[in-house]
Structure formats: structure tokens, C-alpha cells
Amino acid sequence: MHRFRALDVWRVARELSLTSYRATMESGFKGHYALADQIRRAAISIPANLAEGYGLGTRAQLTRCARMALGSAYELNVHLELAGELGLITGAAFIHLTHLTTRCISLLIGLLKGLDNNRRT
DSSP states (O other): OOGGGGOHHHHHHHHHHHHHHHHHTSGGGTTOHHHHHHHHHHHHHHHHHHHHHHHHOSHHHHHHHHHHHHHHHHHHHHHHHHHHHTTSSOHHHHHHHHHHHHHHHHHHHHHHHHHHHHHHO
């Protein structure tokens, strides 16, 4: 088992990607292919970038990839807000996705701060 899979940030990012992808498979997204595709791409990018950064084996590469994951998380947040405003994702699903996105962003910021602090010591 790869150690990155044990990271809370990766587990939350993976859950976020699965939940986001499943949400775009609901009938509300019929006819909204571009938005569904953007949500899927941004969501999948988050855990994939973390895995890539970890796999490259250096703190600098992990930091670079974690920053890209953070950018994708913010991008996903905007797409999900739009989907919510359009009524494509509603109720408990929207609340859950919003919570997961916020949690993922917080964990990514924490990871980046930790990597930066370790670099300085």
C-alpha cells in the first residue's frame, strides 16, 4: 500500500472526487455536459495530483503538485456553486459536496503549510 493513501487529505480528496463524479451522473445534469465535464475533471485532478506529487519522491514535487490540487479544489468549488445555483445539485448532496470541498481545501492548505515549515527547518 502506498503511504499517500494514508493521508487524510488524500482520502477526503478521493471521496470528494467520487461523490462529485456520481453527482454529475444524475439526471439533473442532462444537457449540461460542459459543466459536468468540468466538475469531473477538477474533482479527479485533486487526488491524482497528490498521488503524482508523492510518487515523484521529493518535497519540492509534492509541494508543486499539492498546489495544483489546491487550485483544482478551488475550481471545483466554483463549479459546484454554479451547479447548486442552477438547481442541478440540491439538498443533502449539495451540502455534503460543499462540506467535502471545504474540508479538502483546509487539509490541502495544512499540508502545504507543513511542507513549507519542514523545508525551513
